Every structure is written in structure tokens, then in C-alpha cells.
Amino acid sequence: MKERTQRLLTRFSSVNSFLTCKDLSTEFLISERTVRNEMALINSFLAENGYPPIKTVRGKGFKLSLSAKEREDLLIKIGDDRTFDYYRPNERFLALLLDIVNPLNTTFLYEMEEKLQVSKSTLDEDMRRLRLFLKNHGISVVSFPKQGVVLQGDERSIRSMLYRVISSMTDIDALFRVQNPEVAVSALEQVVIDYLNPKAIGIITELYDEILVKSQMEVNYMYRNQVILFLGIWLRRMQERNTLSESAKVKNRIKEGPIRDLIGSLCRDFDLDPPLIEMDYITLAIESFNPKDMNNSIDWITAQLLAIQLIEHVEKITGIPFSQREDELYEGLYKHITGLLSRSKNDIQATNPLKDTIKASYAEIYEAVTCFKKQIEEHTKKPLSEDEIGFLTVYFSTSASWMKQEKRAVYQAVVLCSHGLSTGRLLAANLKEHFDIDIVAVLSSHEVSFIDKLDVDLVFTTIPIDYRKKPLLVLNPILRESDKKEIDSFLRKNKDKRRMISTNLDATELMQDILKLIIDSGGKVTKESYQKAEETFKNHHLKINTREIQPMLQDILKNSNILLNQACKDWKEAITKAADLLMEEEAIEASYITAMIKSVEEYGPYIVVGKHLALAHARPEDGVNELGVSVMSLKDPVYFGNPDNDPVRLVFCLAAVDSYSHLNIMRNLIDLINDEEKVKRLIAAQNIETFNKVLYGSQKNY
Structure with a gap:
């Protein structure tokens, strides 16, 4: 039975309702005429195996009426009927690639003709396609008389290429269900399973679930199998002694925790002793699929800026008021973008198996997100894939559905x-x-x-x-x-x-009144007490719009924290001078200033977020005592090393205590980043009163 016929019959075997020709045409991306032709093949198969045919009812569609036991038996028989007597083009491509990349094989093309059961001309075309594909990844194919065909290129590129090919060409979920004998896999998936070794994948899966899931680490299950696949490729390459170049820079950022425990267990089980650069590489890769809070990423401010801008952009394009449910939407986007930025640094592209369905089902939102890709690509320095656009669309689609x-x-x-x-x-x-x-x-x-x-x-x-x-x-x-x-x-x-239940109520004003009552009674609202109050409201199905509660820039930026027309010899002095204002009022420790300078030295001028504007920051644990903002204009421009936005004339310093309490401040800064004329006027301001009038307009009394 052909694979398409098999999939159509599986669909009928899994439902009790009617399926129309139009439904199936859209679902399987085939014409309605092809659907009817497939119906004839399916009914022949059913008759040959003693099952009733699929019936057609005018106005309703097609339906296969079977008992539960018949359905169970039929699904097994469908899997057993898949023919493996030849390879399709994609299967040949992957089989050829994995044969070449496997050092245990000596790949000679004349032998591959017989193995893949194709002619020399067909194999020549397959090799042309493979060479072109690999060239785009910076990898070349070289033939030697005794070694046969081999790959040459950077080890990181080869690993990333293998991950992309396998994740895009196969059903990853099926790869990790191989231990179930009743699950049928395609010839393409079987090629991958053989390469990765089912036993090794089983051990990786068991360790992943035992260590990461049971440790209560915030695991993103969307990526679980993709992480296991990446680990499988890493393990195979390590076993083959294909390691990263020792000359590469090692940041030595490996910390104790579940991910470190997972890698350590894998090394013990497979008797590996990887160099530090490999430990750093695989740690960063796994973390990029499971981004936690901002504490684990230098990109947290960038991710926040992009998440806020993306929400505003999609809301403007679609007209859907996403700001009404911004809390949940922002949190999902922020964490996803944090991971996206990290993956781009490691040349890893997540695969979205539902991207085509998402694109078709939520076309308006998908197109709106696509229009924002340039802003994201400015930070990743790589094309934003349709897979990632699909993921981002899901967050907006979920929010839109809840609003309806x-x-x-x-x-x-x-x-x-x-x-x-x-x-x-x-x-x-x-x-x-x-x-x-x-x-x-x-x-x-x-x-x-x-x-x-x-x-x-x-x-x-x-x-x-x-x-x-x-x-x-x-x-x-x-x-x-x-x-x-x-x-x-x-x-x-x-x-x-059926039962009746109550829905969430908007209790933002009630929350504000309670917080005010605590303060008026002589109490203090701490980060911990606020979070407990917020959690209590949510437990009682009371909705809070945290955007209305969070302070604005004008609530936090004091006149005493504004310096104008300052002279600084370089970017280090500019950061230090702006931050000293916050240290004087004990909002930050001296360690925070050191951390800000060290981050720029290590990761580059990422803090230059707009034309002539820098936003100096580090992580909360680097020495933040309370939320604070300071700003300084420079008499003479200072170069940070950002080719697009240098020289810097305006330096903000942000001290954030968590991921969310400063978001309204971020929105104010985004407005400023997008308004170059306003930045010029701020730089030209000669006194604090003028500076405030330009910065806030009529929003603040002086």
C-alpha cells in the first residue's frame, strides 16, 4: 500500500464521524479527484482483508463503520502493509547522507547504486542535490580512492546540518516510539533509527525524563524529542571521535544543576570523557531548548524588547486587542524568544511539525508575525525560519482564542x-x-x-x-x-x-486597593508578598492586569538620577558614571557595575539598543537591591563598537529585580528607541526641566 493511501486509511480508522472530500483534500494537500481515486484503492484493500467498505452518504461525506476491536486490528494491519522494497527521493537523500557521515562505512558510489536500487544517472542526480545542500552549510563532499566519499567541514556545522535534515524530513515523535513493536515507522525513519542506534536513544530518553523531568526543571515538552535527537547526534559524533576544535573559545559557564547532571550521566553510561569545550557546547544547546527566566541568558533585555514590540506590531496589523491578555502572551513570547536567540548563537533551528497547518489556520496572524521577522533577524543575524514564525503564531492564536x-x-x-x-x-x-x-x-x-x-x-x-x-x-x-x-x-x-462553573473576574482595581491599604497601614509591599498576593488572586480565578499595576518610567526615574552633558573618555566610564547614581542610593551594589562592563567585554555592544542610545544592564543577581533607572547625556559621543547605532550620546542604566516589574519602563524606552528625533532633543537638553518635558511630554508635573 502506498504511503498516502496508508495515511488516508489510518485517518478513517481513527474517527467515527463523517469526512468530506473537501476536508481530506485540504488536510492531505491533494485534489478532490485524487481523494476519490484513493477511496477506490482503500475499499479494495478493505475487501481483500474482510472489512466493510467506506460508505458515502450524500450531504455528509465518507465514513468507515467498524467496531473498536476491528479498528484496533486494522491499524496494526495498515502498519504491516507498508512496503520497504524501494527508497523514495527523500529517503535516498537521507540514506546517502547518513551512509557518508558514518565513519564505520566506506561509501563508494557504485555500491550505493545497488544498495539504493537506482541507476547511475539517478544516483548522480542525488549526489548533485546533496553537494548543493551541503555547500549551503559550508560542508564539502570529497572522494578518495580508499576512503570513499567523505564530508569535510566545521564540526559544529556538520552537527547542526544533521539535526536540521533529520528533524525536517522525519516524524521525530515516531523515532522515539520504536520500542513499541506495534508502531510502524517509515523507511525514512528506519534509516535514522539505524544511524542513531535505538538502544542509545532509549538510554538518552530514560535519562532525560528521569533527571530533567523529575528534577521539576521547567522543561518545554514542545522540544523534548528535539533535544533527545540533538543529544543522539552529539553522542554519535563523540563516539566517532568527531570533536570540536580546541582553538574555539570556551566560556566555561557550566553550572551545577539538572542539565549538568544529565550530561554527566550520559558520559558515564557511554564511557565518554569530553573536553570542556564539548561540555560547554552541549550545555548551551540543551538550555536553548529549555529557556528559564532571564537569569540564564545575557539576551533577556533583548528578548523583552522584541516580545513587547512584537505584541504591539501584531495588534496594530490584525486589530486584535492582544494587550487585554498581555500577561500570558508576553510571558510565552519572552521565554520563546530567549530560547530562539540562544539557539541562533548555537546554529540550531527548532523544527515545528505543525507549521503548515498553523500557517493555513491562522493566516492573518502568521503574516503579521512574518512582517516582524526583520527586527528579530537584526539580533540573530540569521534568517528567521517558518518553523519559528509558526511557534510565535501559536502564542498569539492561543491568546486570540481565549479572548473569543x-x-x-x-x-x-x-x-x-x-x-x-x-x-x-x-x-x-x-x-x-x-x-x-x-x-x-x-x-x-x-x-x-x-x-x-x-x-x-x-x-x-x-x-x-x-x-x-x-x-x-x-x-x-x-x-x-x-x-x-x-x-x-x-x-x-x-x-x-456537563456542569456549570464560574469564570475569571478582572480584579485589577481590587488588587491595587489592597496594596494601597497595606502601604497606608504602615506596611511594606515586598517582591515576595506581591507575588503571593498575585498567586492568591489567580487561585481564586481573579484576573489581574499587571500592566496597570507596574510603574512607569516617570514613576521611577528621579531628577537626582539624571545627568546632562557629561564628559566620558570611553564606554566603560560612561556606564560607570550613569550607574554611580543608582549605587549612591543603594539601588545597586558595585558588583552590578562590574557585571555590566564584563558583559559588554564578553558579548559585545549588545546594550546599544537604538540610534545613539545605550541601555546598560546586567542580571538581577549581579547586585540589584531594588528597581531603579538612571540616565546620562554625553557632551561628546562615545563609541561602544556597534556599527549600526554608534556613536552613543544617551546612556540609560536599568536595575531590574525580576523579569516583569519593569515592563512599563521597557515600553517607554521602546517608544524612545523608535523616535530618533526625540533622542536628539534629549541629547540637546541643557537642564533637567527641559529634559523631562521632552521625555514625558505632558505626562508629568514639574
Whole structure:
């Protein structure tokens, strides 16, 4: 049975509702005529194996009526029927690449003709395609009389290339289900499985779940299998003694923690003794897939600037008021962009298996995000892939779906998703948008046991699981029209499970009144007490718009923290002089100034965020006592080394205590970054009163 026929039959075998020709045409990217031709092939297969045919009902579509046992048996038979007697073009490409990259093989092209069962002309065309592809990655293909065909190039480039090829050409989830004998894999996936070694992948998976998941580290399940794949490639290259050049710069930033424990366990299990540069490399790679808070990244301010600007941009283009749900949207975008910036430094591109569906389902938002790619690329210095645009679109689509929800839901359910928490949240938002469903929790495929602990009536999952305690429905992560019909039928069948619940209330003013009452009574609102109050409100389904509570720039920037027309011999003195104002009032320690200078020395002039404008900062743990801002204009320009925005004439110094309390200040600074004329007027200001009038307009009394 052809692969497309197999996939169509699998679709029919997995649902109880009708599927129309239009639904299938859109879903499988084929014409309606092709769908009808495939129906004939499928019905022949069903007849040969003793199953009833797919029936056509006018006005409804196609439907395969089978018992649960028949469906289970048919799915197994479909997998067994896949033919492996020849390789398709993509399969040949990957098989050829992995044969060449494997040092245990000696690849001679005349032998590959027989192995791949193709003619010399076909293999010559495959090699031409492969050479062109590798050239774009800075890798060359060289032939030697005794060694055969080999790759030559930078080791980082080869690893990144292998990761991109495997993740883009295969179903990564299927690669890591090989231990289940009932799961059929394609010939393409089998090639990869053989290269990576199923036993090695099994050990990596077990260690990943045992160390990272059980350590309660904030793991992004969207990337779990991609991290395991990357580790598998790293392990294979290390075992083959293909290591990074010792001449490369080592930052020696490896810290104790779950990721370090994972790498250490892998090295012990596989008897590896990697050099420091390898430990640093693989640590950074894993962290880029699981970004925590700003404390683990030098790019946290850049990520915040981009997240805020992206929200404003997409809201302007689409007209959707995303600022109404900005808290959740911003947090998701900020963490994702932090990881994106880190991955770009390591030449790693995350793969989004749902990008085409996302692009088709949320075209307006996708196009709006695409229009912002240039701003992101200015920081990554690399093209922003459609995969990453798809990920960013998911956060906006989820937010838009929640805003369309009705005020009351009548079912309580849990969503289980194998593609990651953000995709699971999108499915949850869509379920609540289109149906009377309240999603209590979104779980990963490794948290099935938690279902029993939740007060839910229904289970929606993107992967088949053996769970029979509550009604369960398997869905596609991005809802299709056929899925909506299936859900509607499922809900009608379980209408006795409906219940009434209350919705969140906007309690921003109540929160503000309580904080004011604490202060008026002689108390003090600390970071810890505020976070506890915020968590209490959320636990009682009371919504808080933190944007209204956070201070603005004019609330924090004191006149005593403004210096004008100062003379500085270089950028180090400029940072120090601006920061001294905050140190004098004990908002920061001297260590914070040292950290700011050291960061620029190590990572370059990334703090020059706009034309003639620098935003000096370091991490909160480097010596911040309280939120503070200072600013200084320079009599003579100072060069930081930024070719686009030098020379600097205006230096802001930001001391942030966490990731969120200063966001309104960041919005004020973004407005300034986008207004070069205003920056020029600030530089020209000769007194603080004029400076404030330019900076705030009519927003502040003097």
C-alpha cells in the first residue's frame, strides 16, 4: 500500500464521524479527484482483508463503520502493509547522507547504486542535490580512492546540518516510539533509527525524563524529542571521535544543576570523557531548548524588547486587542524568544511539525508575525525560519482564542499533547472557543498519571493512550473541520457530563486597593508578598492586569538620577558614571557595575539598543537591591563598537529585580528607541526641566 493511501486509511480508522472530500483534500494537500481515486484503492484493500467498505452518504461525506476491536486490528494491519522494497527521493537523500557521515562505512558510489536500487544517472542526480545542500552549510563532499566519499567541514556545522535534515524530513515523535513493536515507522525513519542506534536513544530518553523531568526543571515538552535527537547526534559524533576544535573559545559557564547532571550521566553510561569545550557546547544547546527566566541568558533585555514590540506590531496589523491578555502572551513570547536567540548563537533551528497547518489556520496572524521577522533577524543575524514564525503564531492564536471565549463553560476537561505545552494550550483554547468546554489542565504525554488527580469529565489527547476511566477523544493538535464534527458528536454522546462553573473576574482595581491599604497601614509591599498576593488572586480565578499595576518610567526615574552633558573618555566610564547614581542610593551594589562592563567585554555592544542610545544592564543577581533607572547625556559621543547605532550620546542604566516589574519602563524606552528625533532633543537638553518635558511630554508635573 502506498504511503498516502496508508495515511488516508489510518485517518478513517481513527474517527467515527463523517469526512468530506473537501476536508481530506485540504488536510492531505491533494485534489478532490485524487481523494476519490484513493477511496477506490482503500475499499479494495478493505475487501481483500474482510472489512466493510467506506460508505458515502450524500450531504455528509465518507465514513468507515467498524467496531473498536476491528479498528484496533486494522491499524496494526495498515502498519504491516507498508512496503520497504524501494527508497523514495527523500529517503535516498537521507540514506546517502547518513551512509557518508558514518565513519564505520566506506561509501563508494557504485555500491550505493545497488544498495539504493537506482541507476547511475539517478544516483548522480542525488549526489548533485546533496553537494548543493551541503555547500549551503559550508560542508564539502570529497572522494578518495580508499576512503570513499567523505564530508569535510566545521564540526559544529556538520552537527547542526544533521539535526536540521533529520528533524525536517522525519516524524521525530515516531523515532522515539520504536520500542513499541506495534508502531510502524517509515523507511525514512528506519534509516535514522539505524544511524542513531535505538538502544542509545532509549538510554538518552530514560535519562532525560528521569533527571530533567523529575528534577521539576521547567522543561518545554514542545522540544523534548528535539533535544533527545540533538543529544543522539552529539553522542554519535563523540563516539566517532568527531570533536570540536580546541582553538574555539570556551566560556566555561557550566553550572551545577539538572542539565549538568544529565550530561554527566550520559558520559558515564557511554564511557565518554569530553573536553570542556564539548561540555560547554552541549550545555548551551540543551538550555536553548529549555529557556528559564532571564537569569540564564545575557539576551533577556533583548528578548523583552522584541516580545513587547512584537505584541504591539501584531495588534496594530490584525486589530486584535492582544494587550487585554498581555500577561500570558508576553510571558510565552519572552521565554520563546530567549530560547530562539540562544539557539541562533548555537546554529540550531527548532523544527515545528505543525507549521503548515498553523500557517493555513491562522493566516492573518502568521503574516503579521512574518512582517516582524526583520527586527528579530537584526539580533540573530540569521534568517528567521517558518518553523519559528509558526511557534510565535501559536502564542498569539492561543491568546486570540481565549479572548473569543464565552463567559461560561459546561464541560471540564484535560488536554494531553505530545507536541508540547504551547501547542496543547492552543488546542485547549480552540476547544473552549468553539465548544462549551473548560480546560482544567494541559499535560504532556509523560503526565498521564496526573489525569486521575484532576476534577475533569473528559480527556482530549493528540496521541492514542490506554486510558479508560473517563471518556477520551484523540484529536489533531490544530483543529480541522472534520475534528470539530468529531468533537460535537463526542460531546453529545457525553452530555450527561456537563456542569456549570464560574469564570475569571478582572480584579485589577481590587488588587491595587489592597496594596494601597497595606502601604497606608504602615506596611511594606515586598517582591515576595506581591507575588503571593498575585498567586492568591489567580487561585481564586481573579484576573489581574499587571500592566496597570507596574510603574512607569516617570514613576521611577528621579531628577537626582539624571545627568546632562557629561564628559566620558570611553564606554566603560560612561556606564560607570550613569550607574554611580543608582549605587549612591543603594539601588545597586558595585558588583552590578562590574557585571555590566564584563558583559559588554564578553558579548559585545549588545546594550546599544537604538540610534545613539545605550541601555546598560546586567542580571538581577549581579547586585540589584531594588528597581531603579538612571540616565546620562554625553557632551561628546562615545563609541561602544556597534556599527549600526554608534556613536552613543544617551546612556540609560536599568536595575531590574525580576523579569516583569519593569515592563512599563521597557515600553517607554521602546517608544524612545523608535523616535530618533526625540533622542536628539534629549541629547540637546541643557537642564533637567527641559529634559523631562521632552521625555514625558505632558505626562508629568514639574
